[in-house]
Amino acid sequence: MKIQKFTFNMFGVNTYILWDEASREAAVVDPGMIDEAEERVLDNFIKRNDLKVTHLINTHLHLDHTFGDRHIKKRYGVGVEGHQNDDFLGENLPAQARAFGIGQEVIPVEIERNLHEGDKIMIGDEALEVLHVPGHSPGSLVLYAPESRFLIAGDVIFKNSIGRTDLAGGNGPELIDGIQTKIMTLPPDTIVYPGHGPSTTIGSEATFNPYL
Numbered sequence: 253m254k255i256q257k258f259t260f261n262m263f264g265v266n267t268y269i270l271w272d273e274a275s276r277e278a279a280v281v282d283p284g285m286i287d288e289a290e291e292r293v294l295d296n297f298i299k300r301n302d303l304k305v306t307h308l309i310n311t312h313l314h315l316d317h318t319f320g321d322r323h324i325k326k327r328y329g330v331g332v333e334g335h336q337n338d339d340f341l342g343e344n345l346p347a348q349a350r351a352f353g354i355g356q357e358v359i360p361v362e363i364e365r366n367l368h369e370g371d372k373i374m375i376g377d378e379a380l381e382v383l384h385v386p387g388h389s390p391g392s393l394v395l396y397a398p399e400s401r402f403l404i405a406g407d408v409i410f411k412n413s414i415g416r417t418d419l420a421g422g423n424g425p426e427l428i429d430g431i432q433t434k435i436m437t438l439p440p441d442t443i444v445y446p447g448h449g450p451s452t453t454i455g456s457e458a459t460f461n462p463y464l
Contacts, residue, residue: 253378253400257445258294260284260384264448265317267294268404270287270397271303272336279307279375281395281404282447283320291323296330299392307373310334310361311406312389314419315348317447318361331364335384338391339363341420367393380404383434386426388415399437403415404455409435411452414463430449431464 258267265284269279269347281400285291298305305328309379311318313334321332334342340362346371348357359363365372371382373395388407391416395404407415417424440455457464 253375253397253402255400255402255445256297258284258290258297258436260290261286261316261319265316266445266447267320268445269294269297269303270285270375270380270404272378273377276303276450277306277376278302278303279309279373279380280305280320280324281309282317282406283308283324284316284318285307285323291320294320295362296329298450305330306376308332308340309367309373309393309395311361311394311404311447312392312406313338313345313361313363314389315345315352315354317406318342318345319358321361322359322367322407332361333365333367334362334363335368335391335393337386337387337421341389341391344361344420345382357387361373385427385430385434386421387423387430388424389419390421390423396438396442401439401441403435403438405435405444405446407447409457409461410446411444411447412457412461414461428463436464 370383373380
């Protein structure tokens with residue numbers, strides 16, 4: 253499976269496109285595009301690579317990771333996939349925007365396909381395995397591609413850091429437990445693609461992450 257990272261909006265969110273080279277099927281994960289210019293960057297990449305968007309996945313429903321959901325839904329005809337425990341965050345996106353002083357109109361997001369621990373999302377012939385790792389938000393998910401040896405981590409774990417737990421529904425002990433039992437048990441050479449900042453590996457985090 254191929255992967256391309258884009259960094260969008262004032263929060264520096266990493267948006268990922270994953271695709272299968274043979275079928276050209278693609279997933280957009282955490283679309284963070286906040287304006288038409290950022291939408292064009294993503295759309296041009298999809299068009300240039302002749303991709304067919306079959307999935308729109310939110311690792312969680314904090315505002316910064318959902319700015320582009322409406323655009324992807326409308327342009328590519330796909331529904332939002334995420335964990336139902338974050339439904340309340342999707343409903344409260346306008347309040348999240350106000351809390352950060354964002355004046356532009358923000359539309360609530362509704363999950364249309366509930367993802368659960370153990371689900372598999374097919375991109376062509378390769379599977380993304382869904383892991384539920386709450387703590388940053390109640391419905392935080394990570395997506396593991398065992399064949400391609402990478403992990404889309406959302407805001408669960410970063411290079412030498414972990415997700416904040418002081419927002420609505422956050423839980424520090426729960427987050428640490430999920431990281432230790434579900435993420436750090438993956439092969440050390442697994443590449444970790446987080447929701448913000450640079451990529452890392454499981455092995456590097458096992459050695460250098462001060463929170464683990």
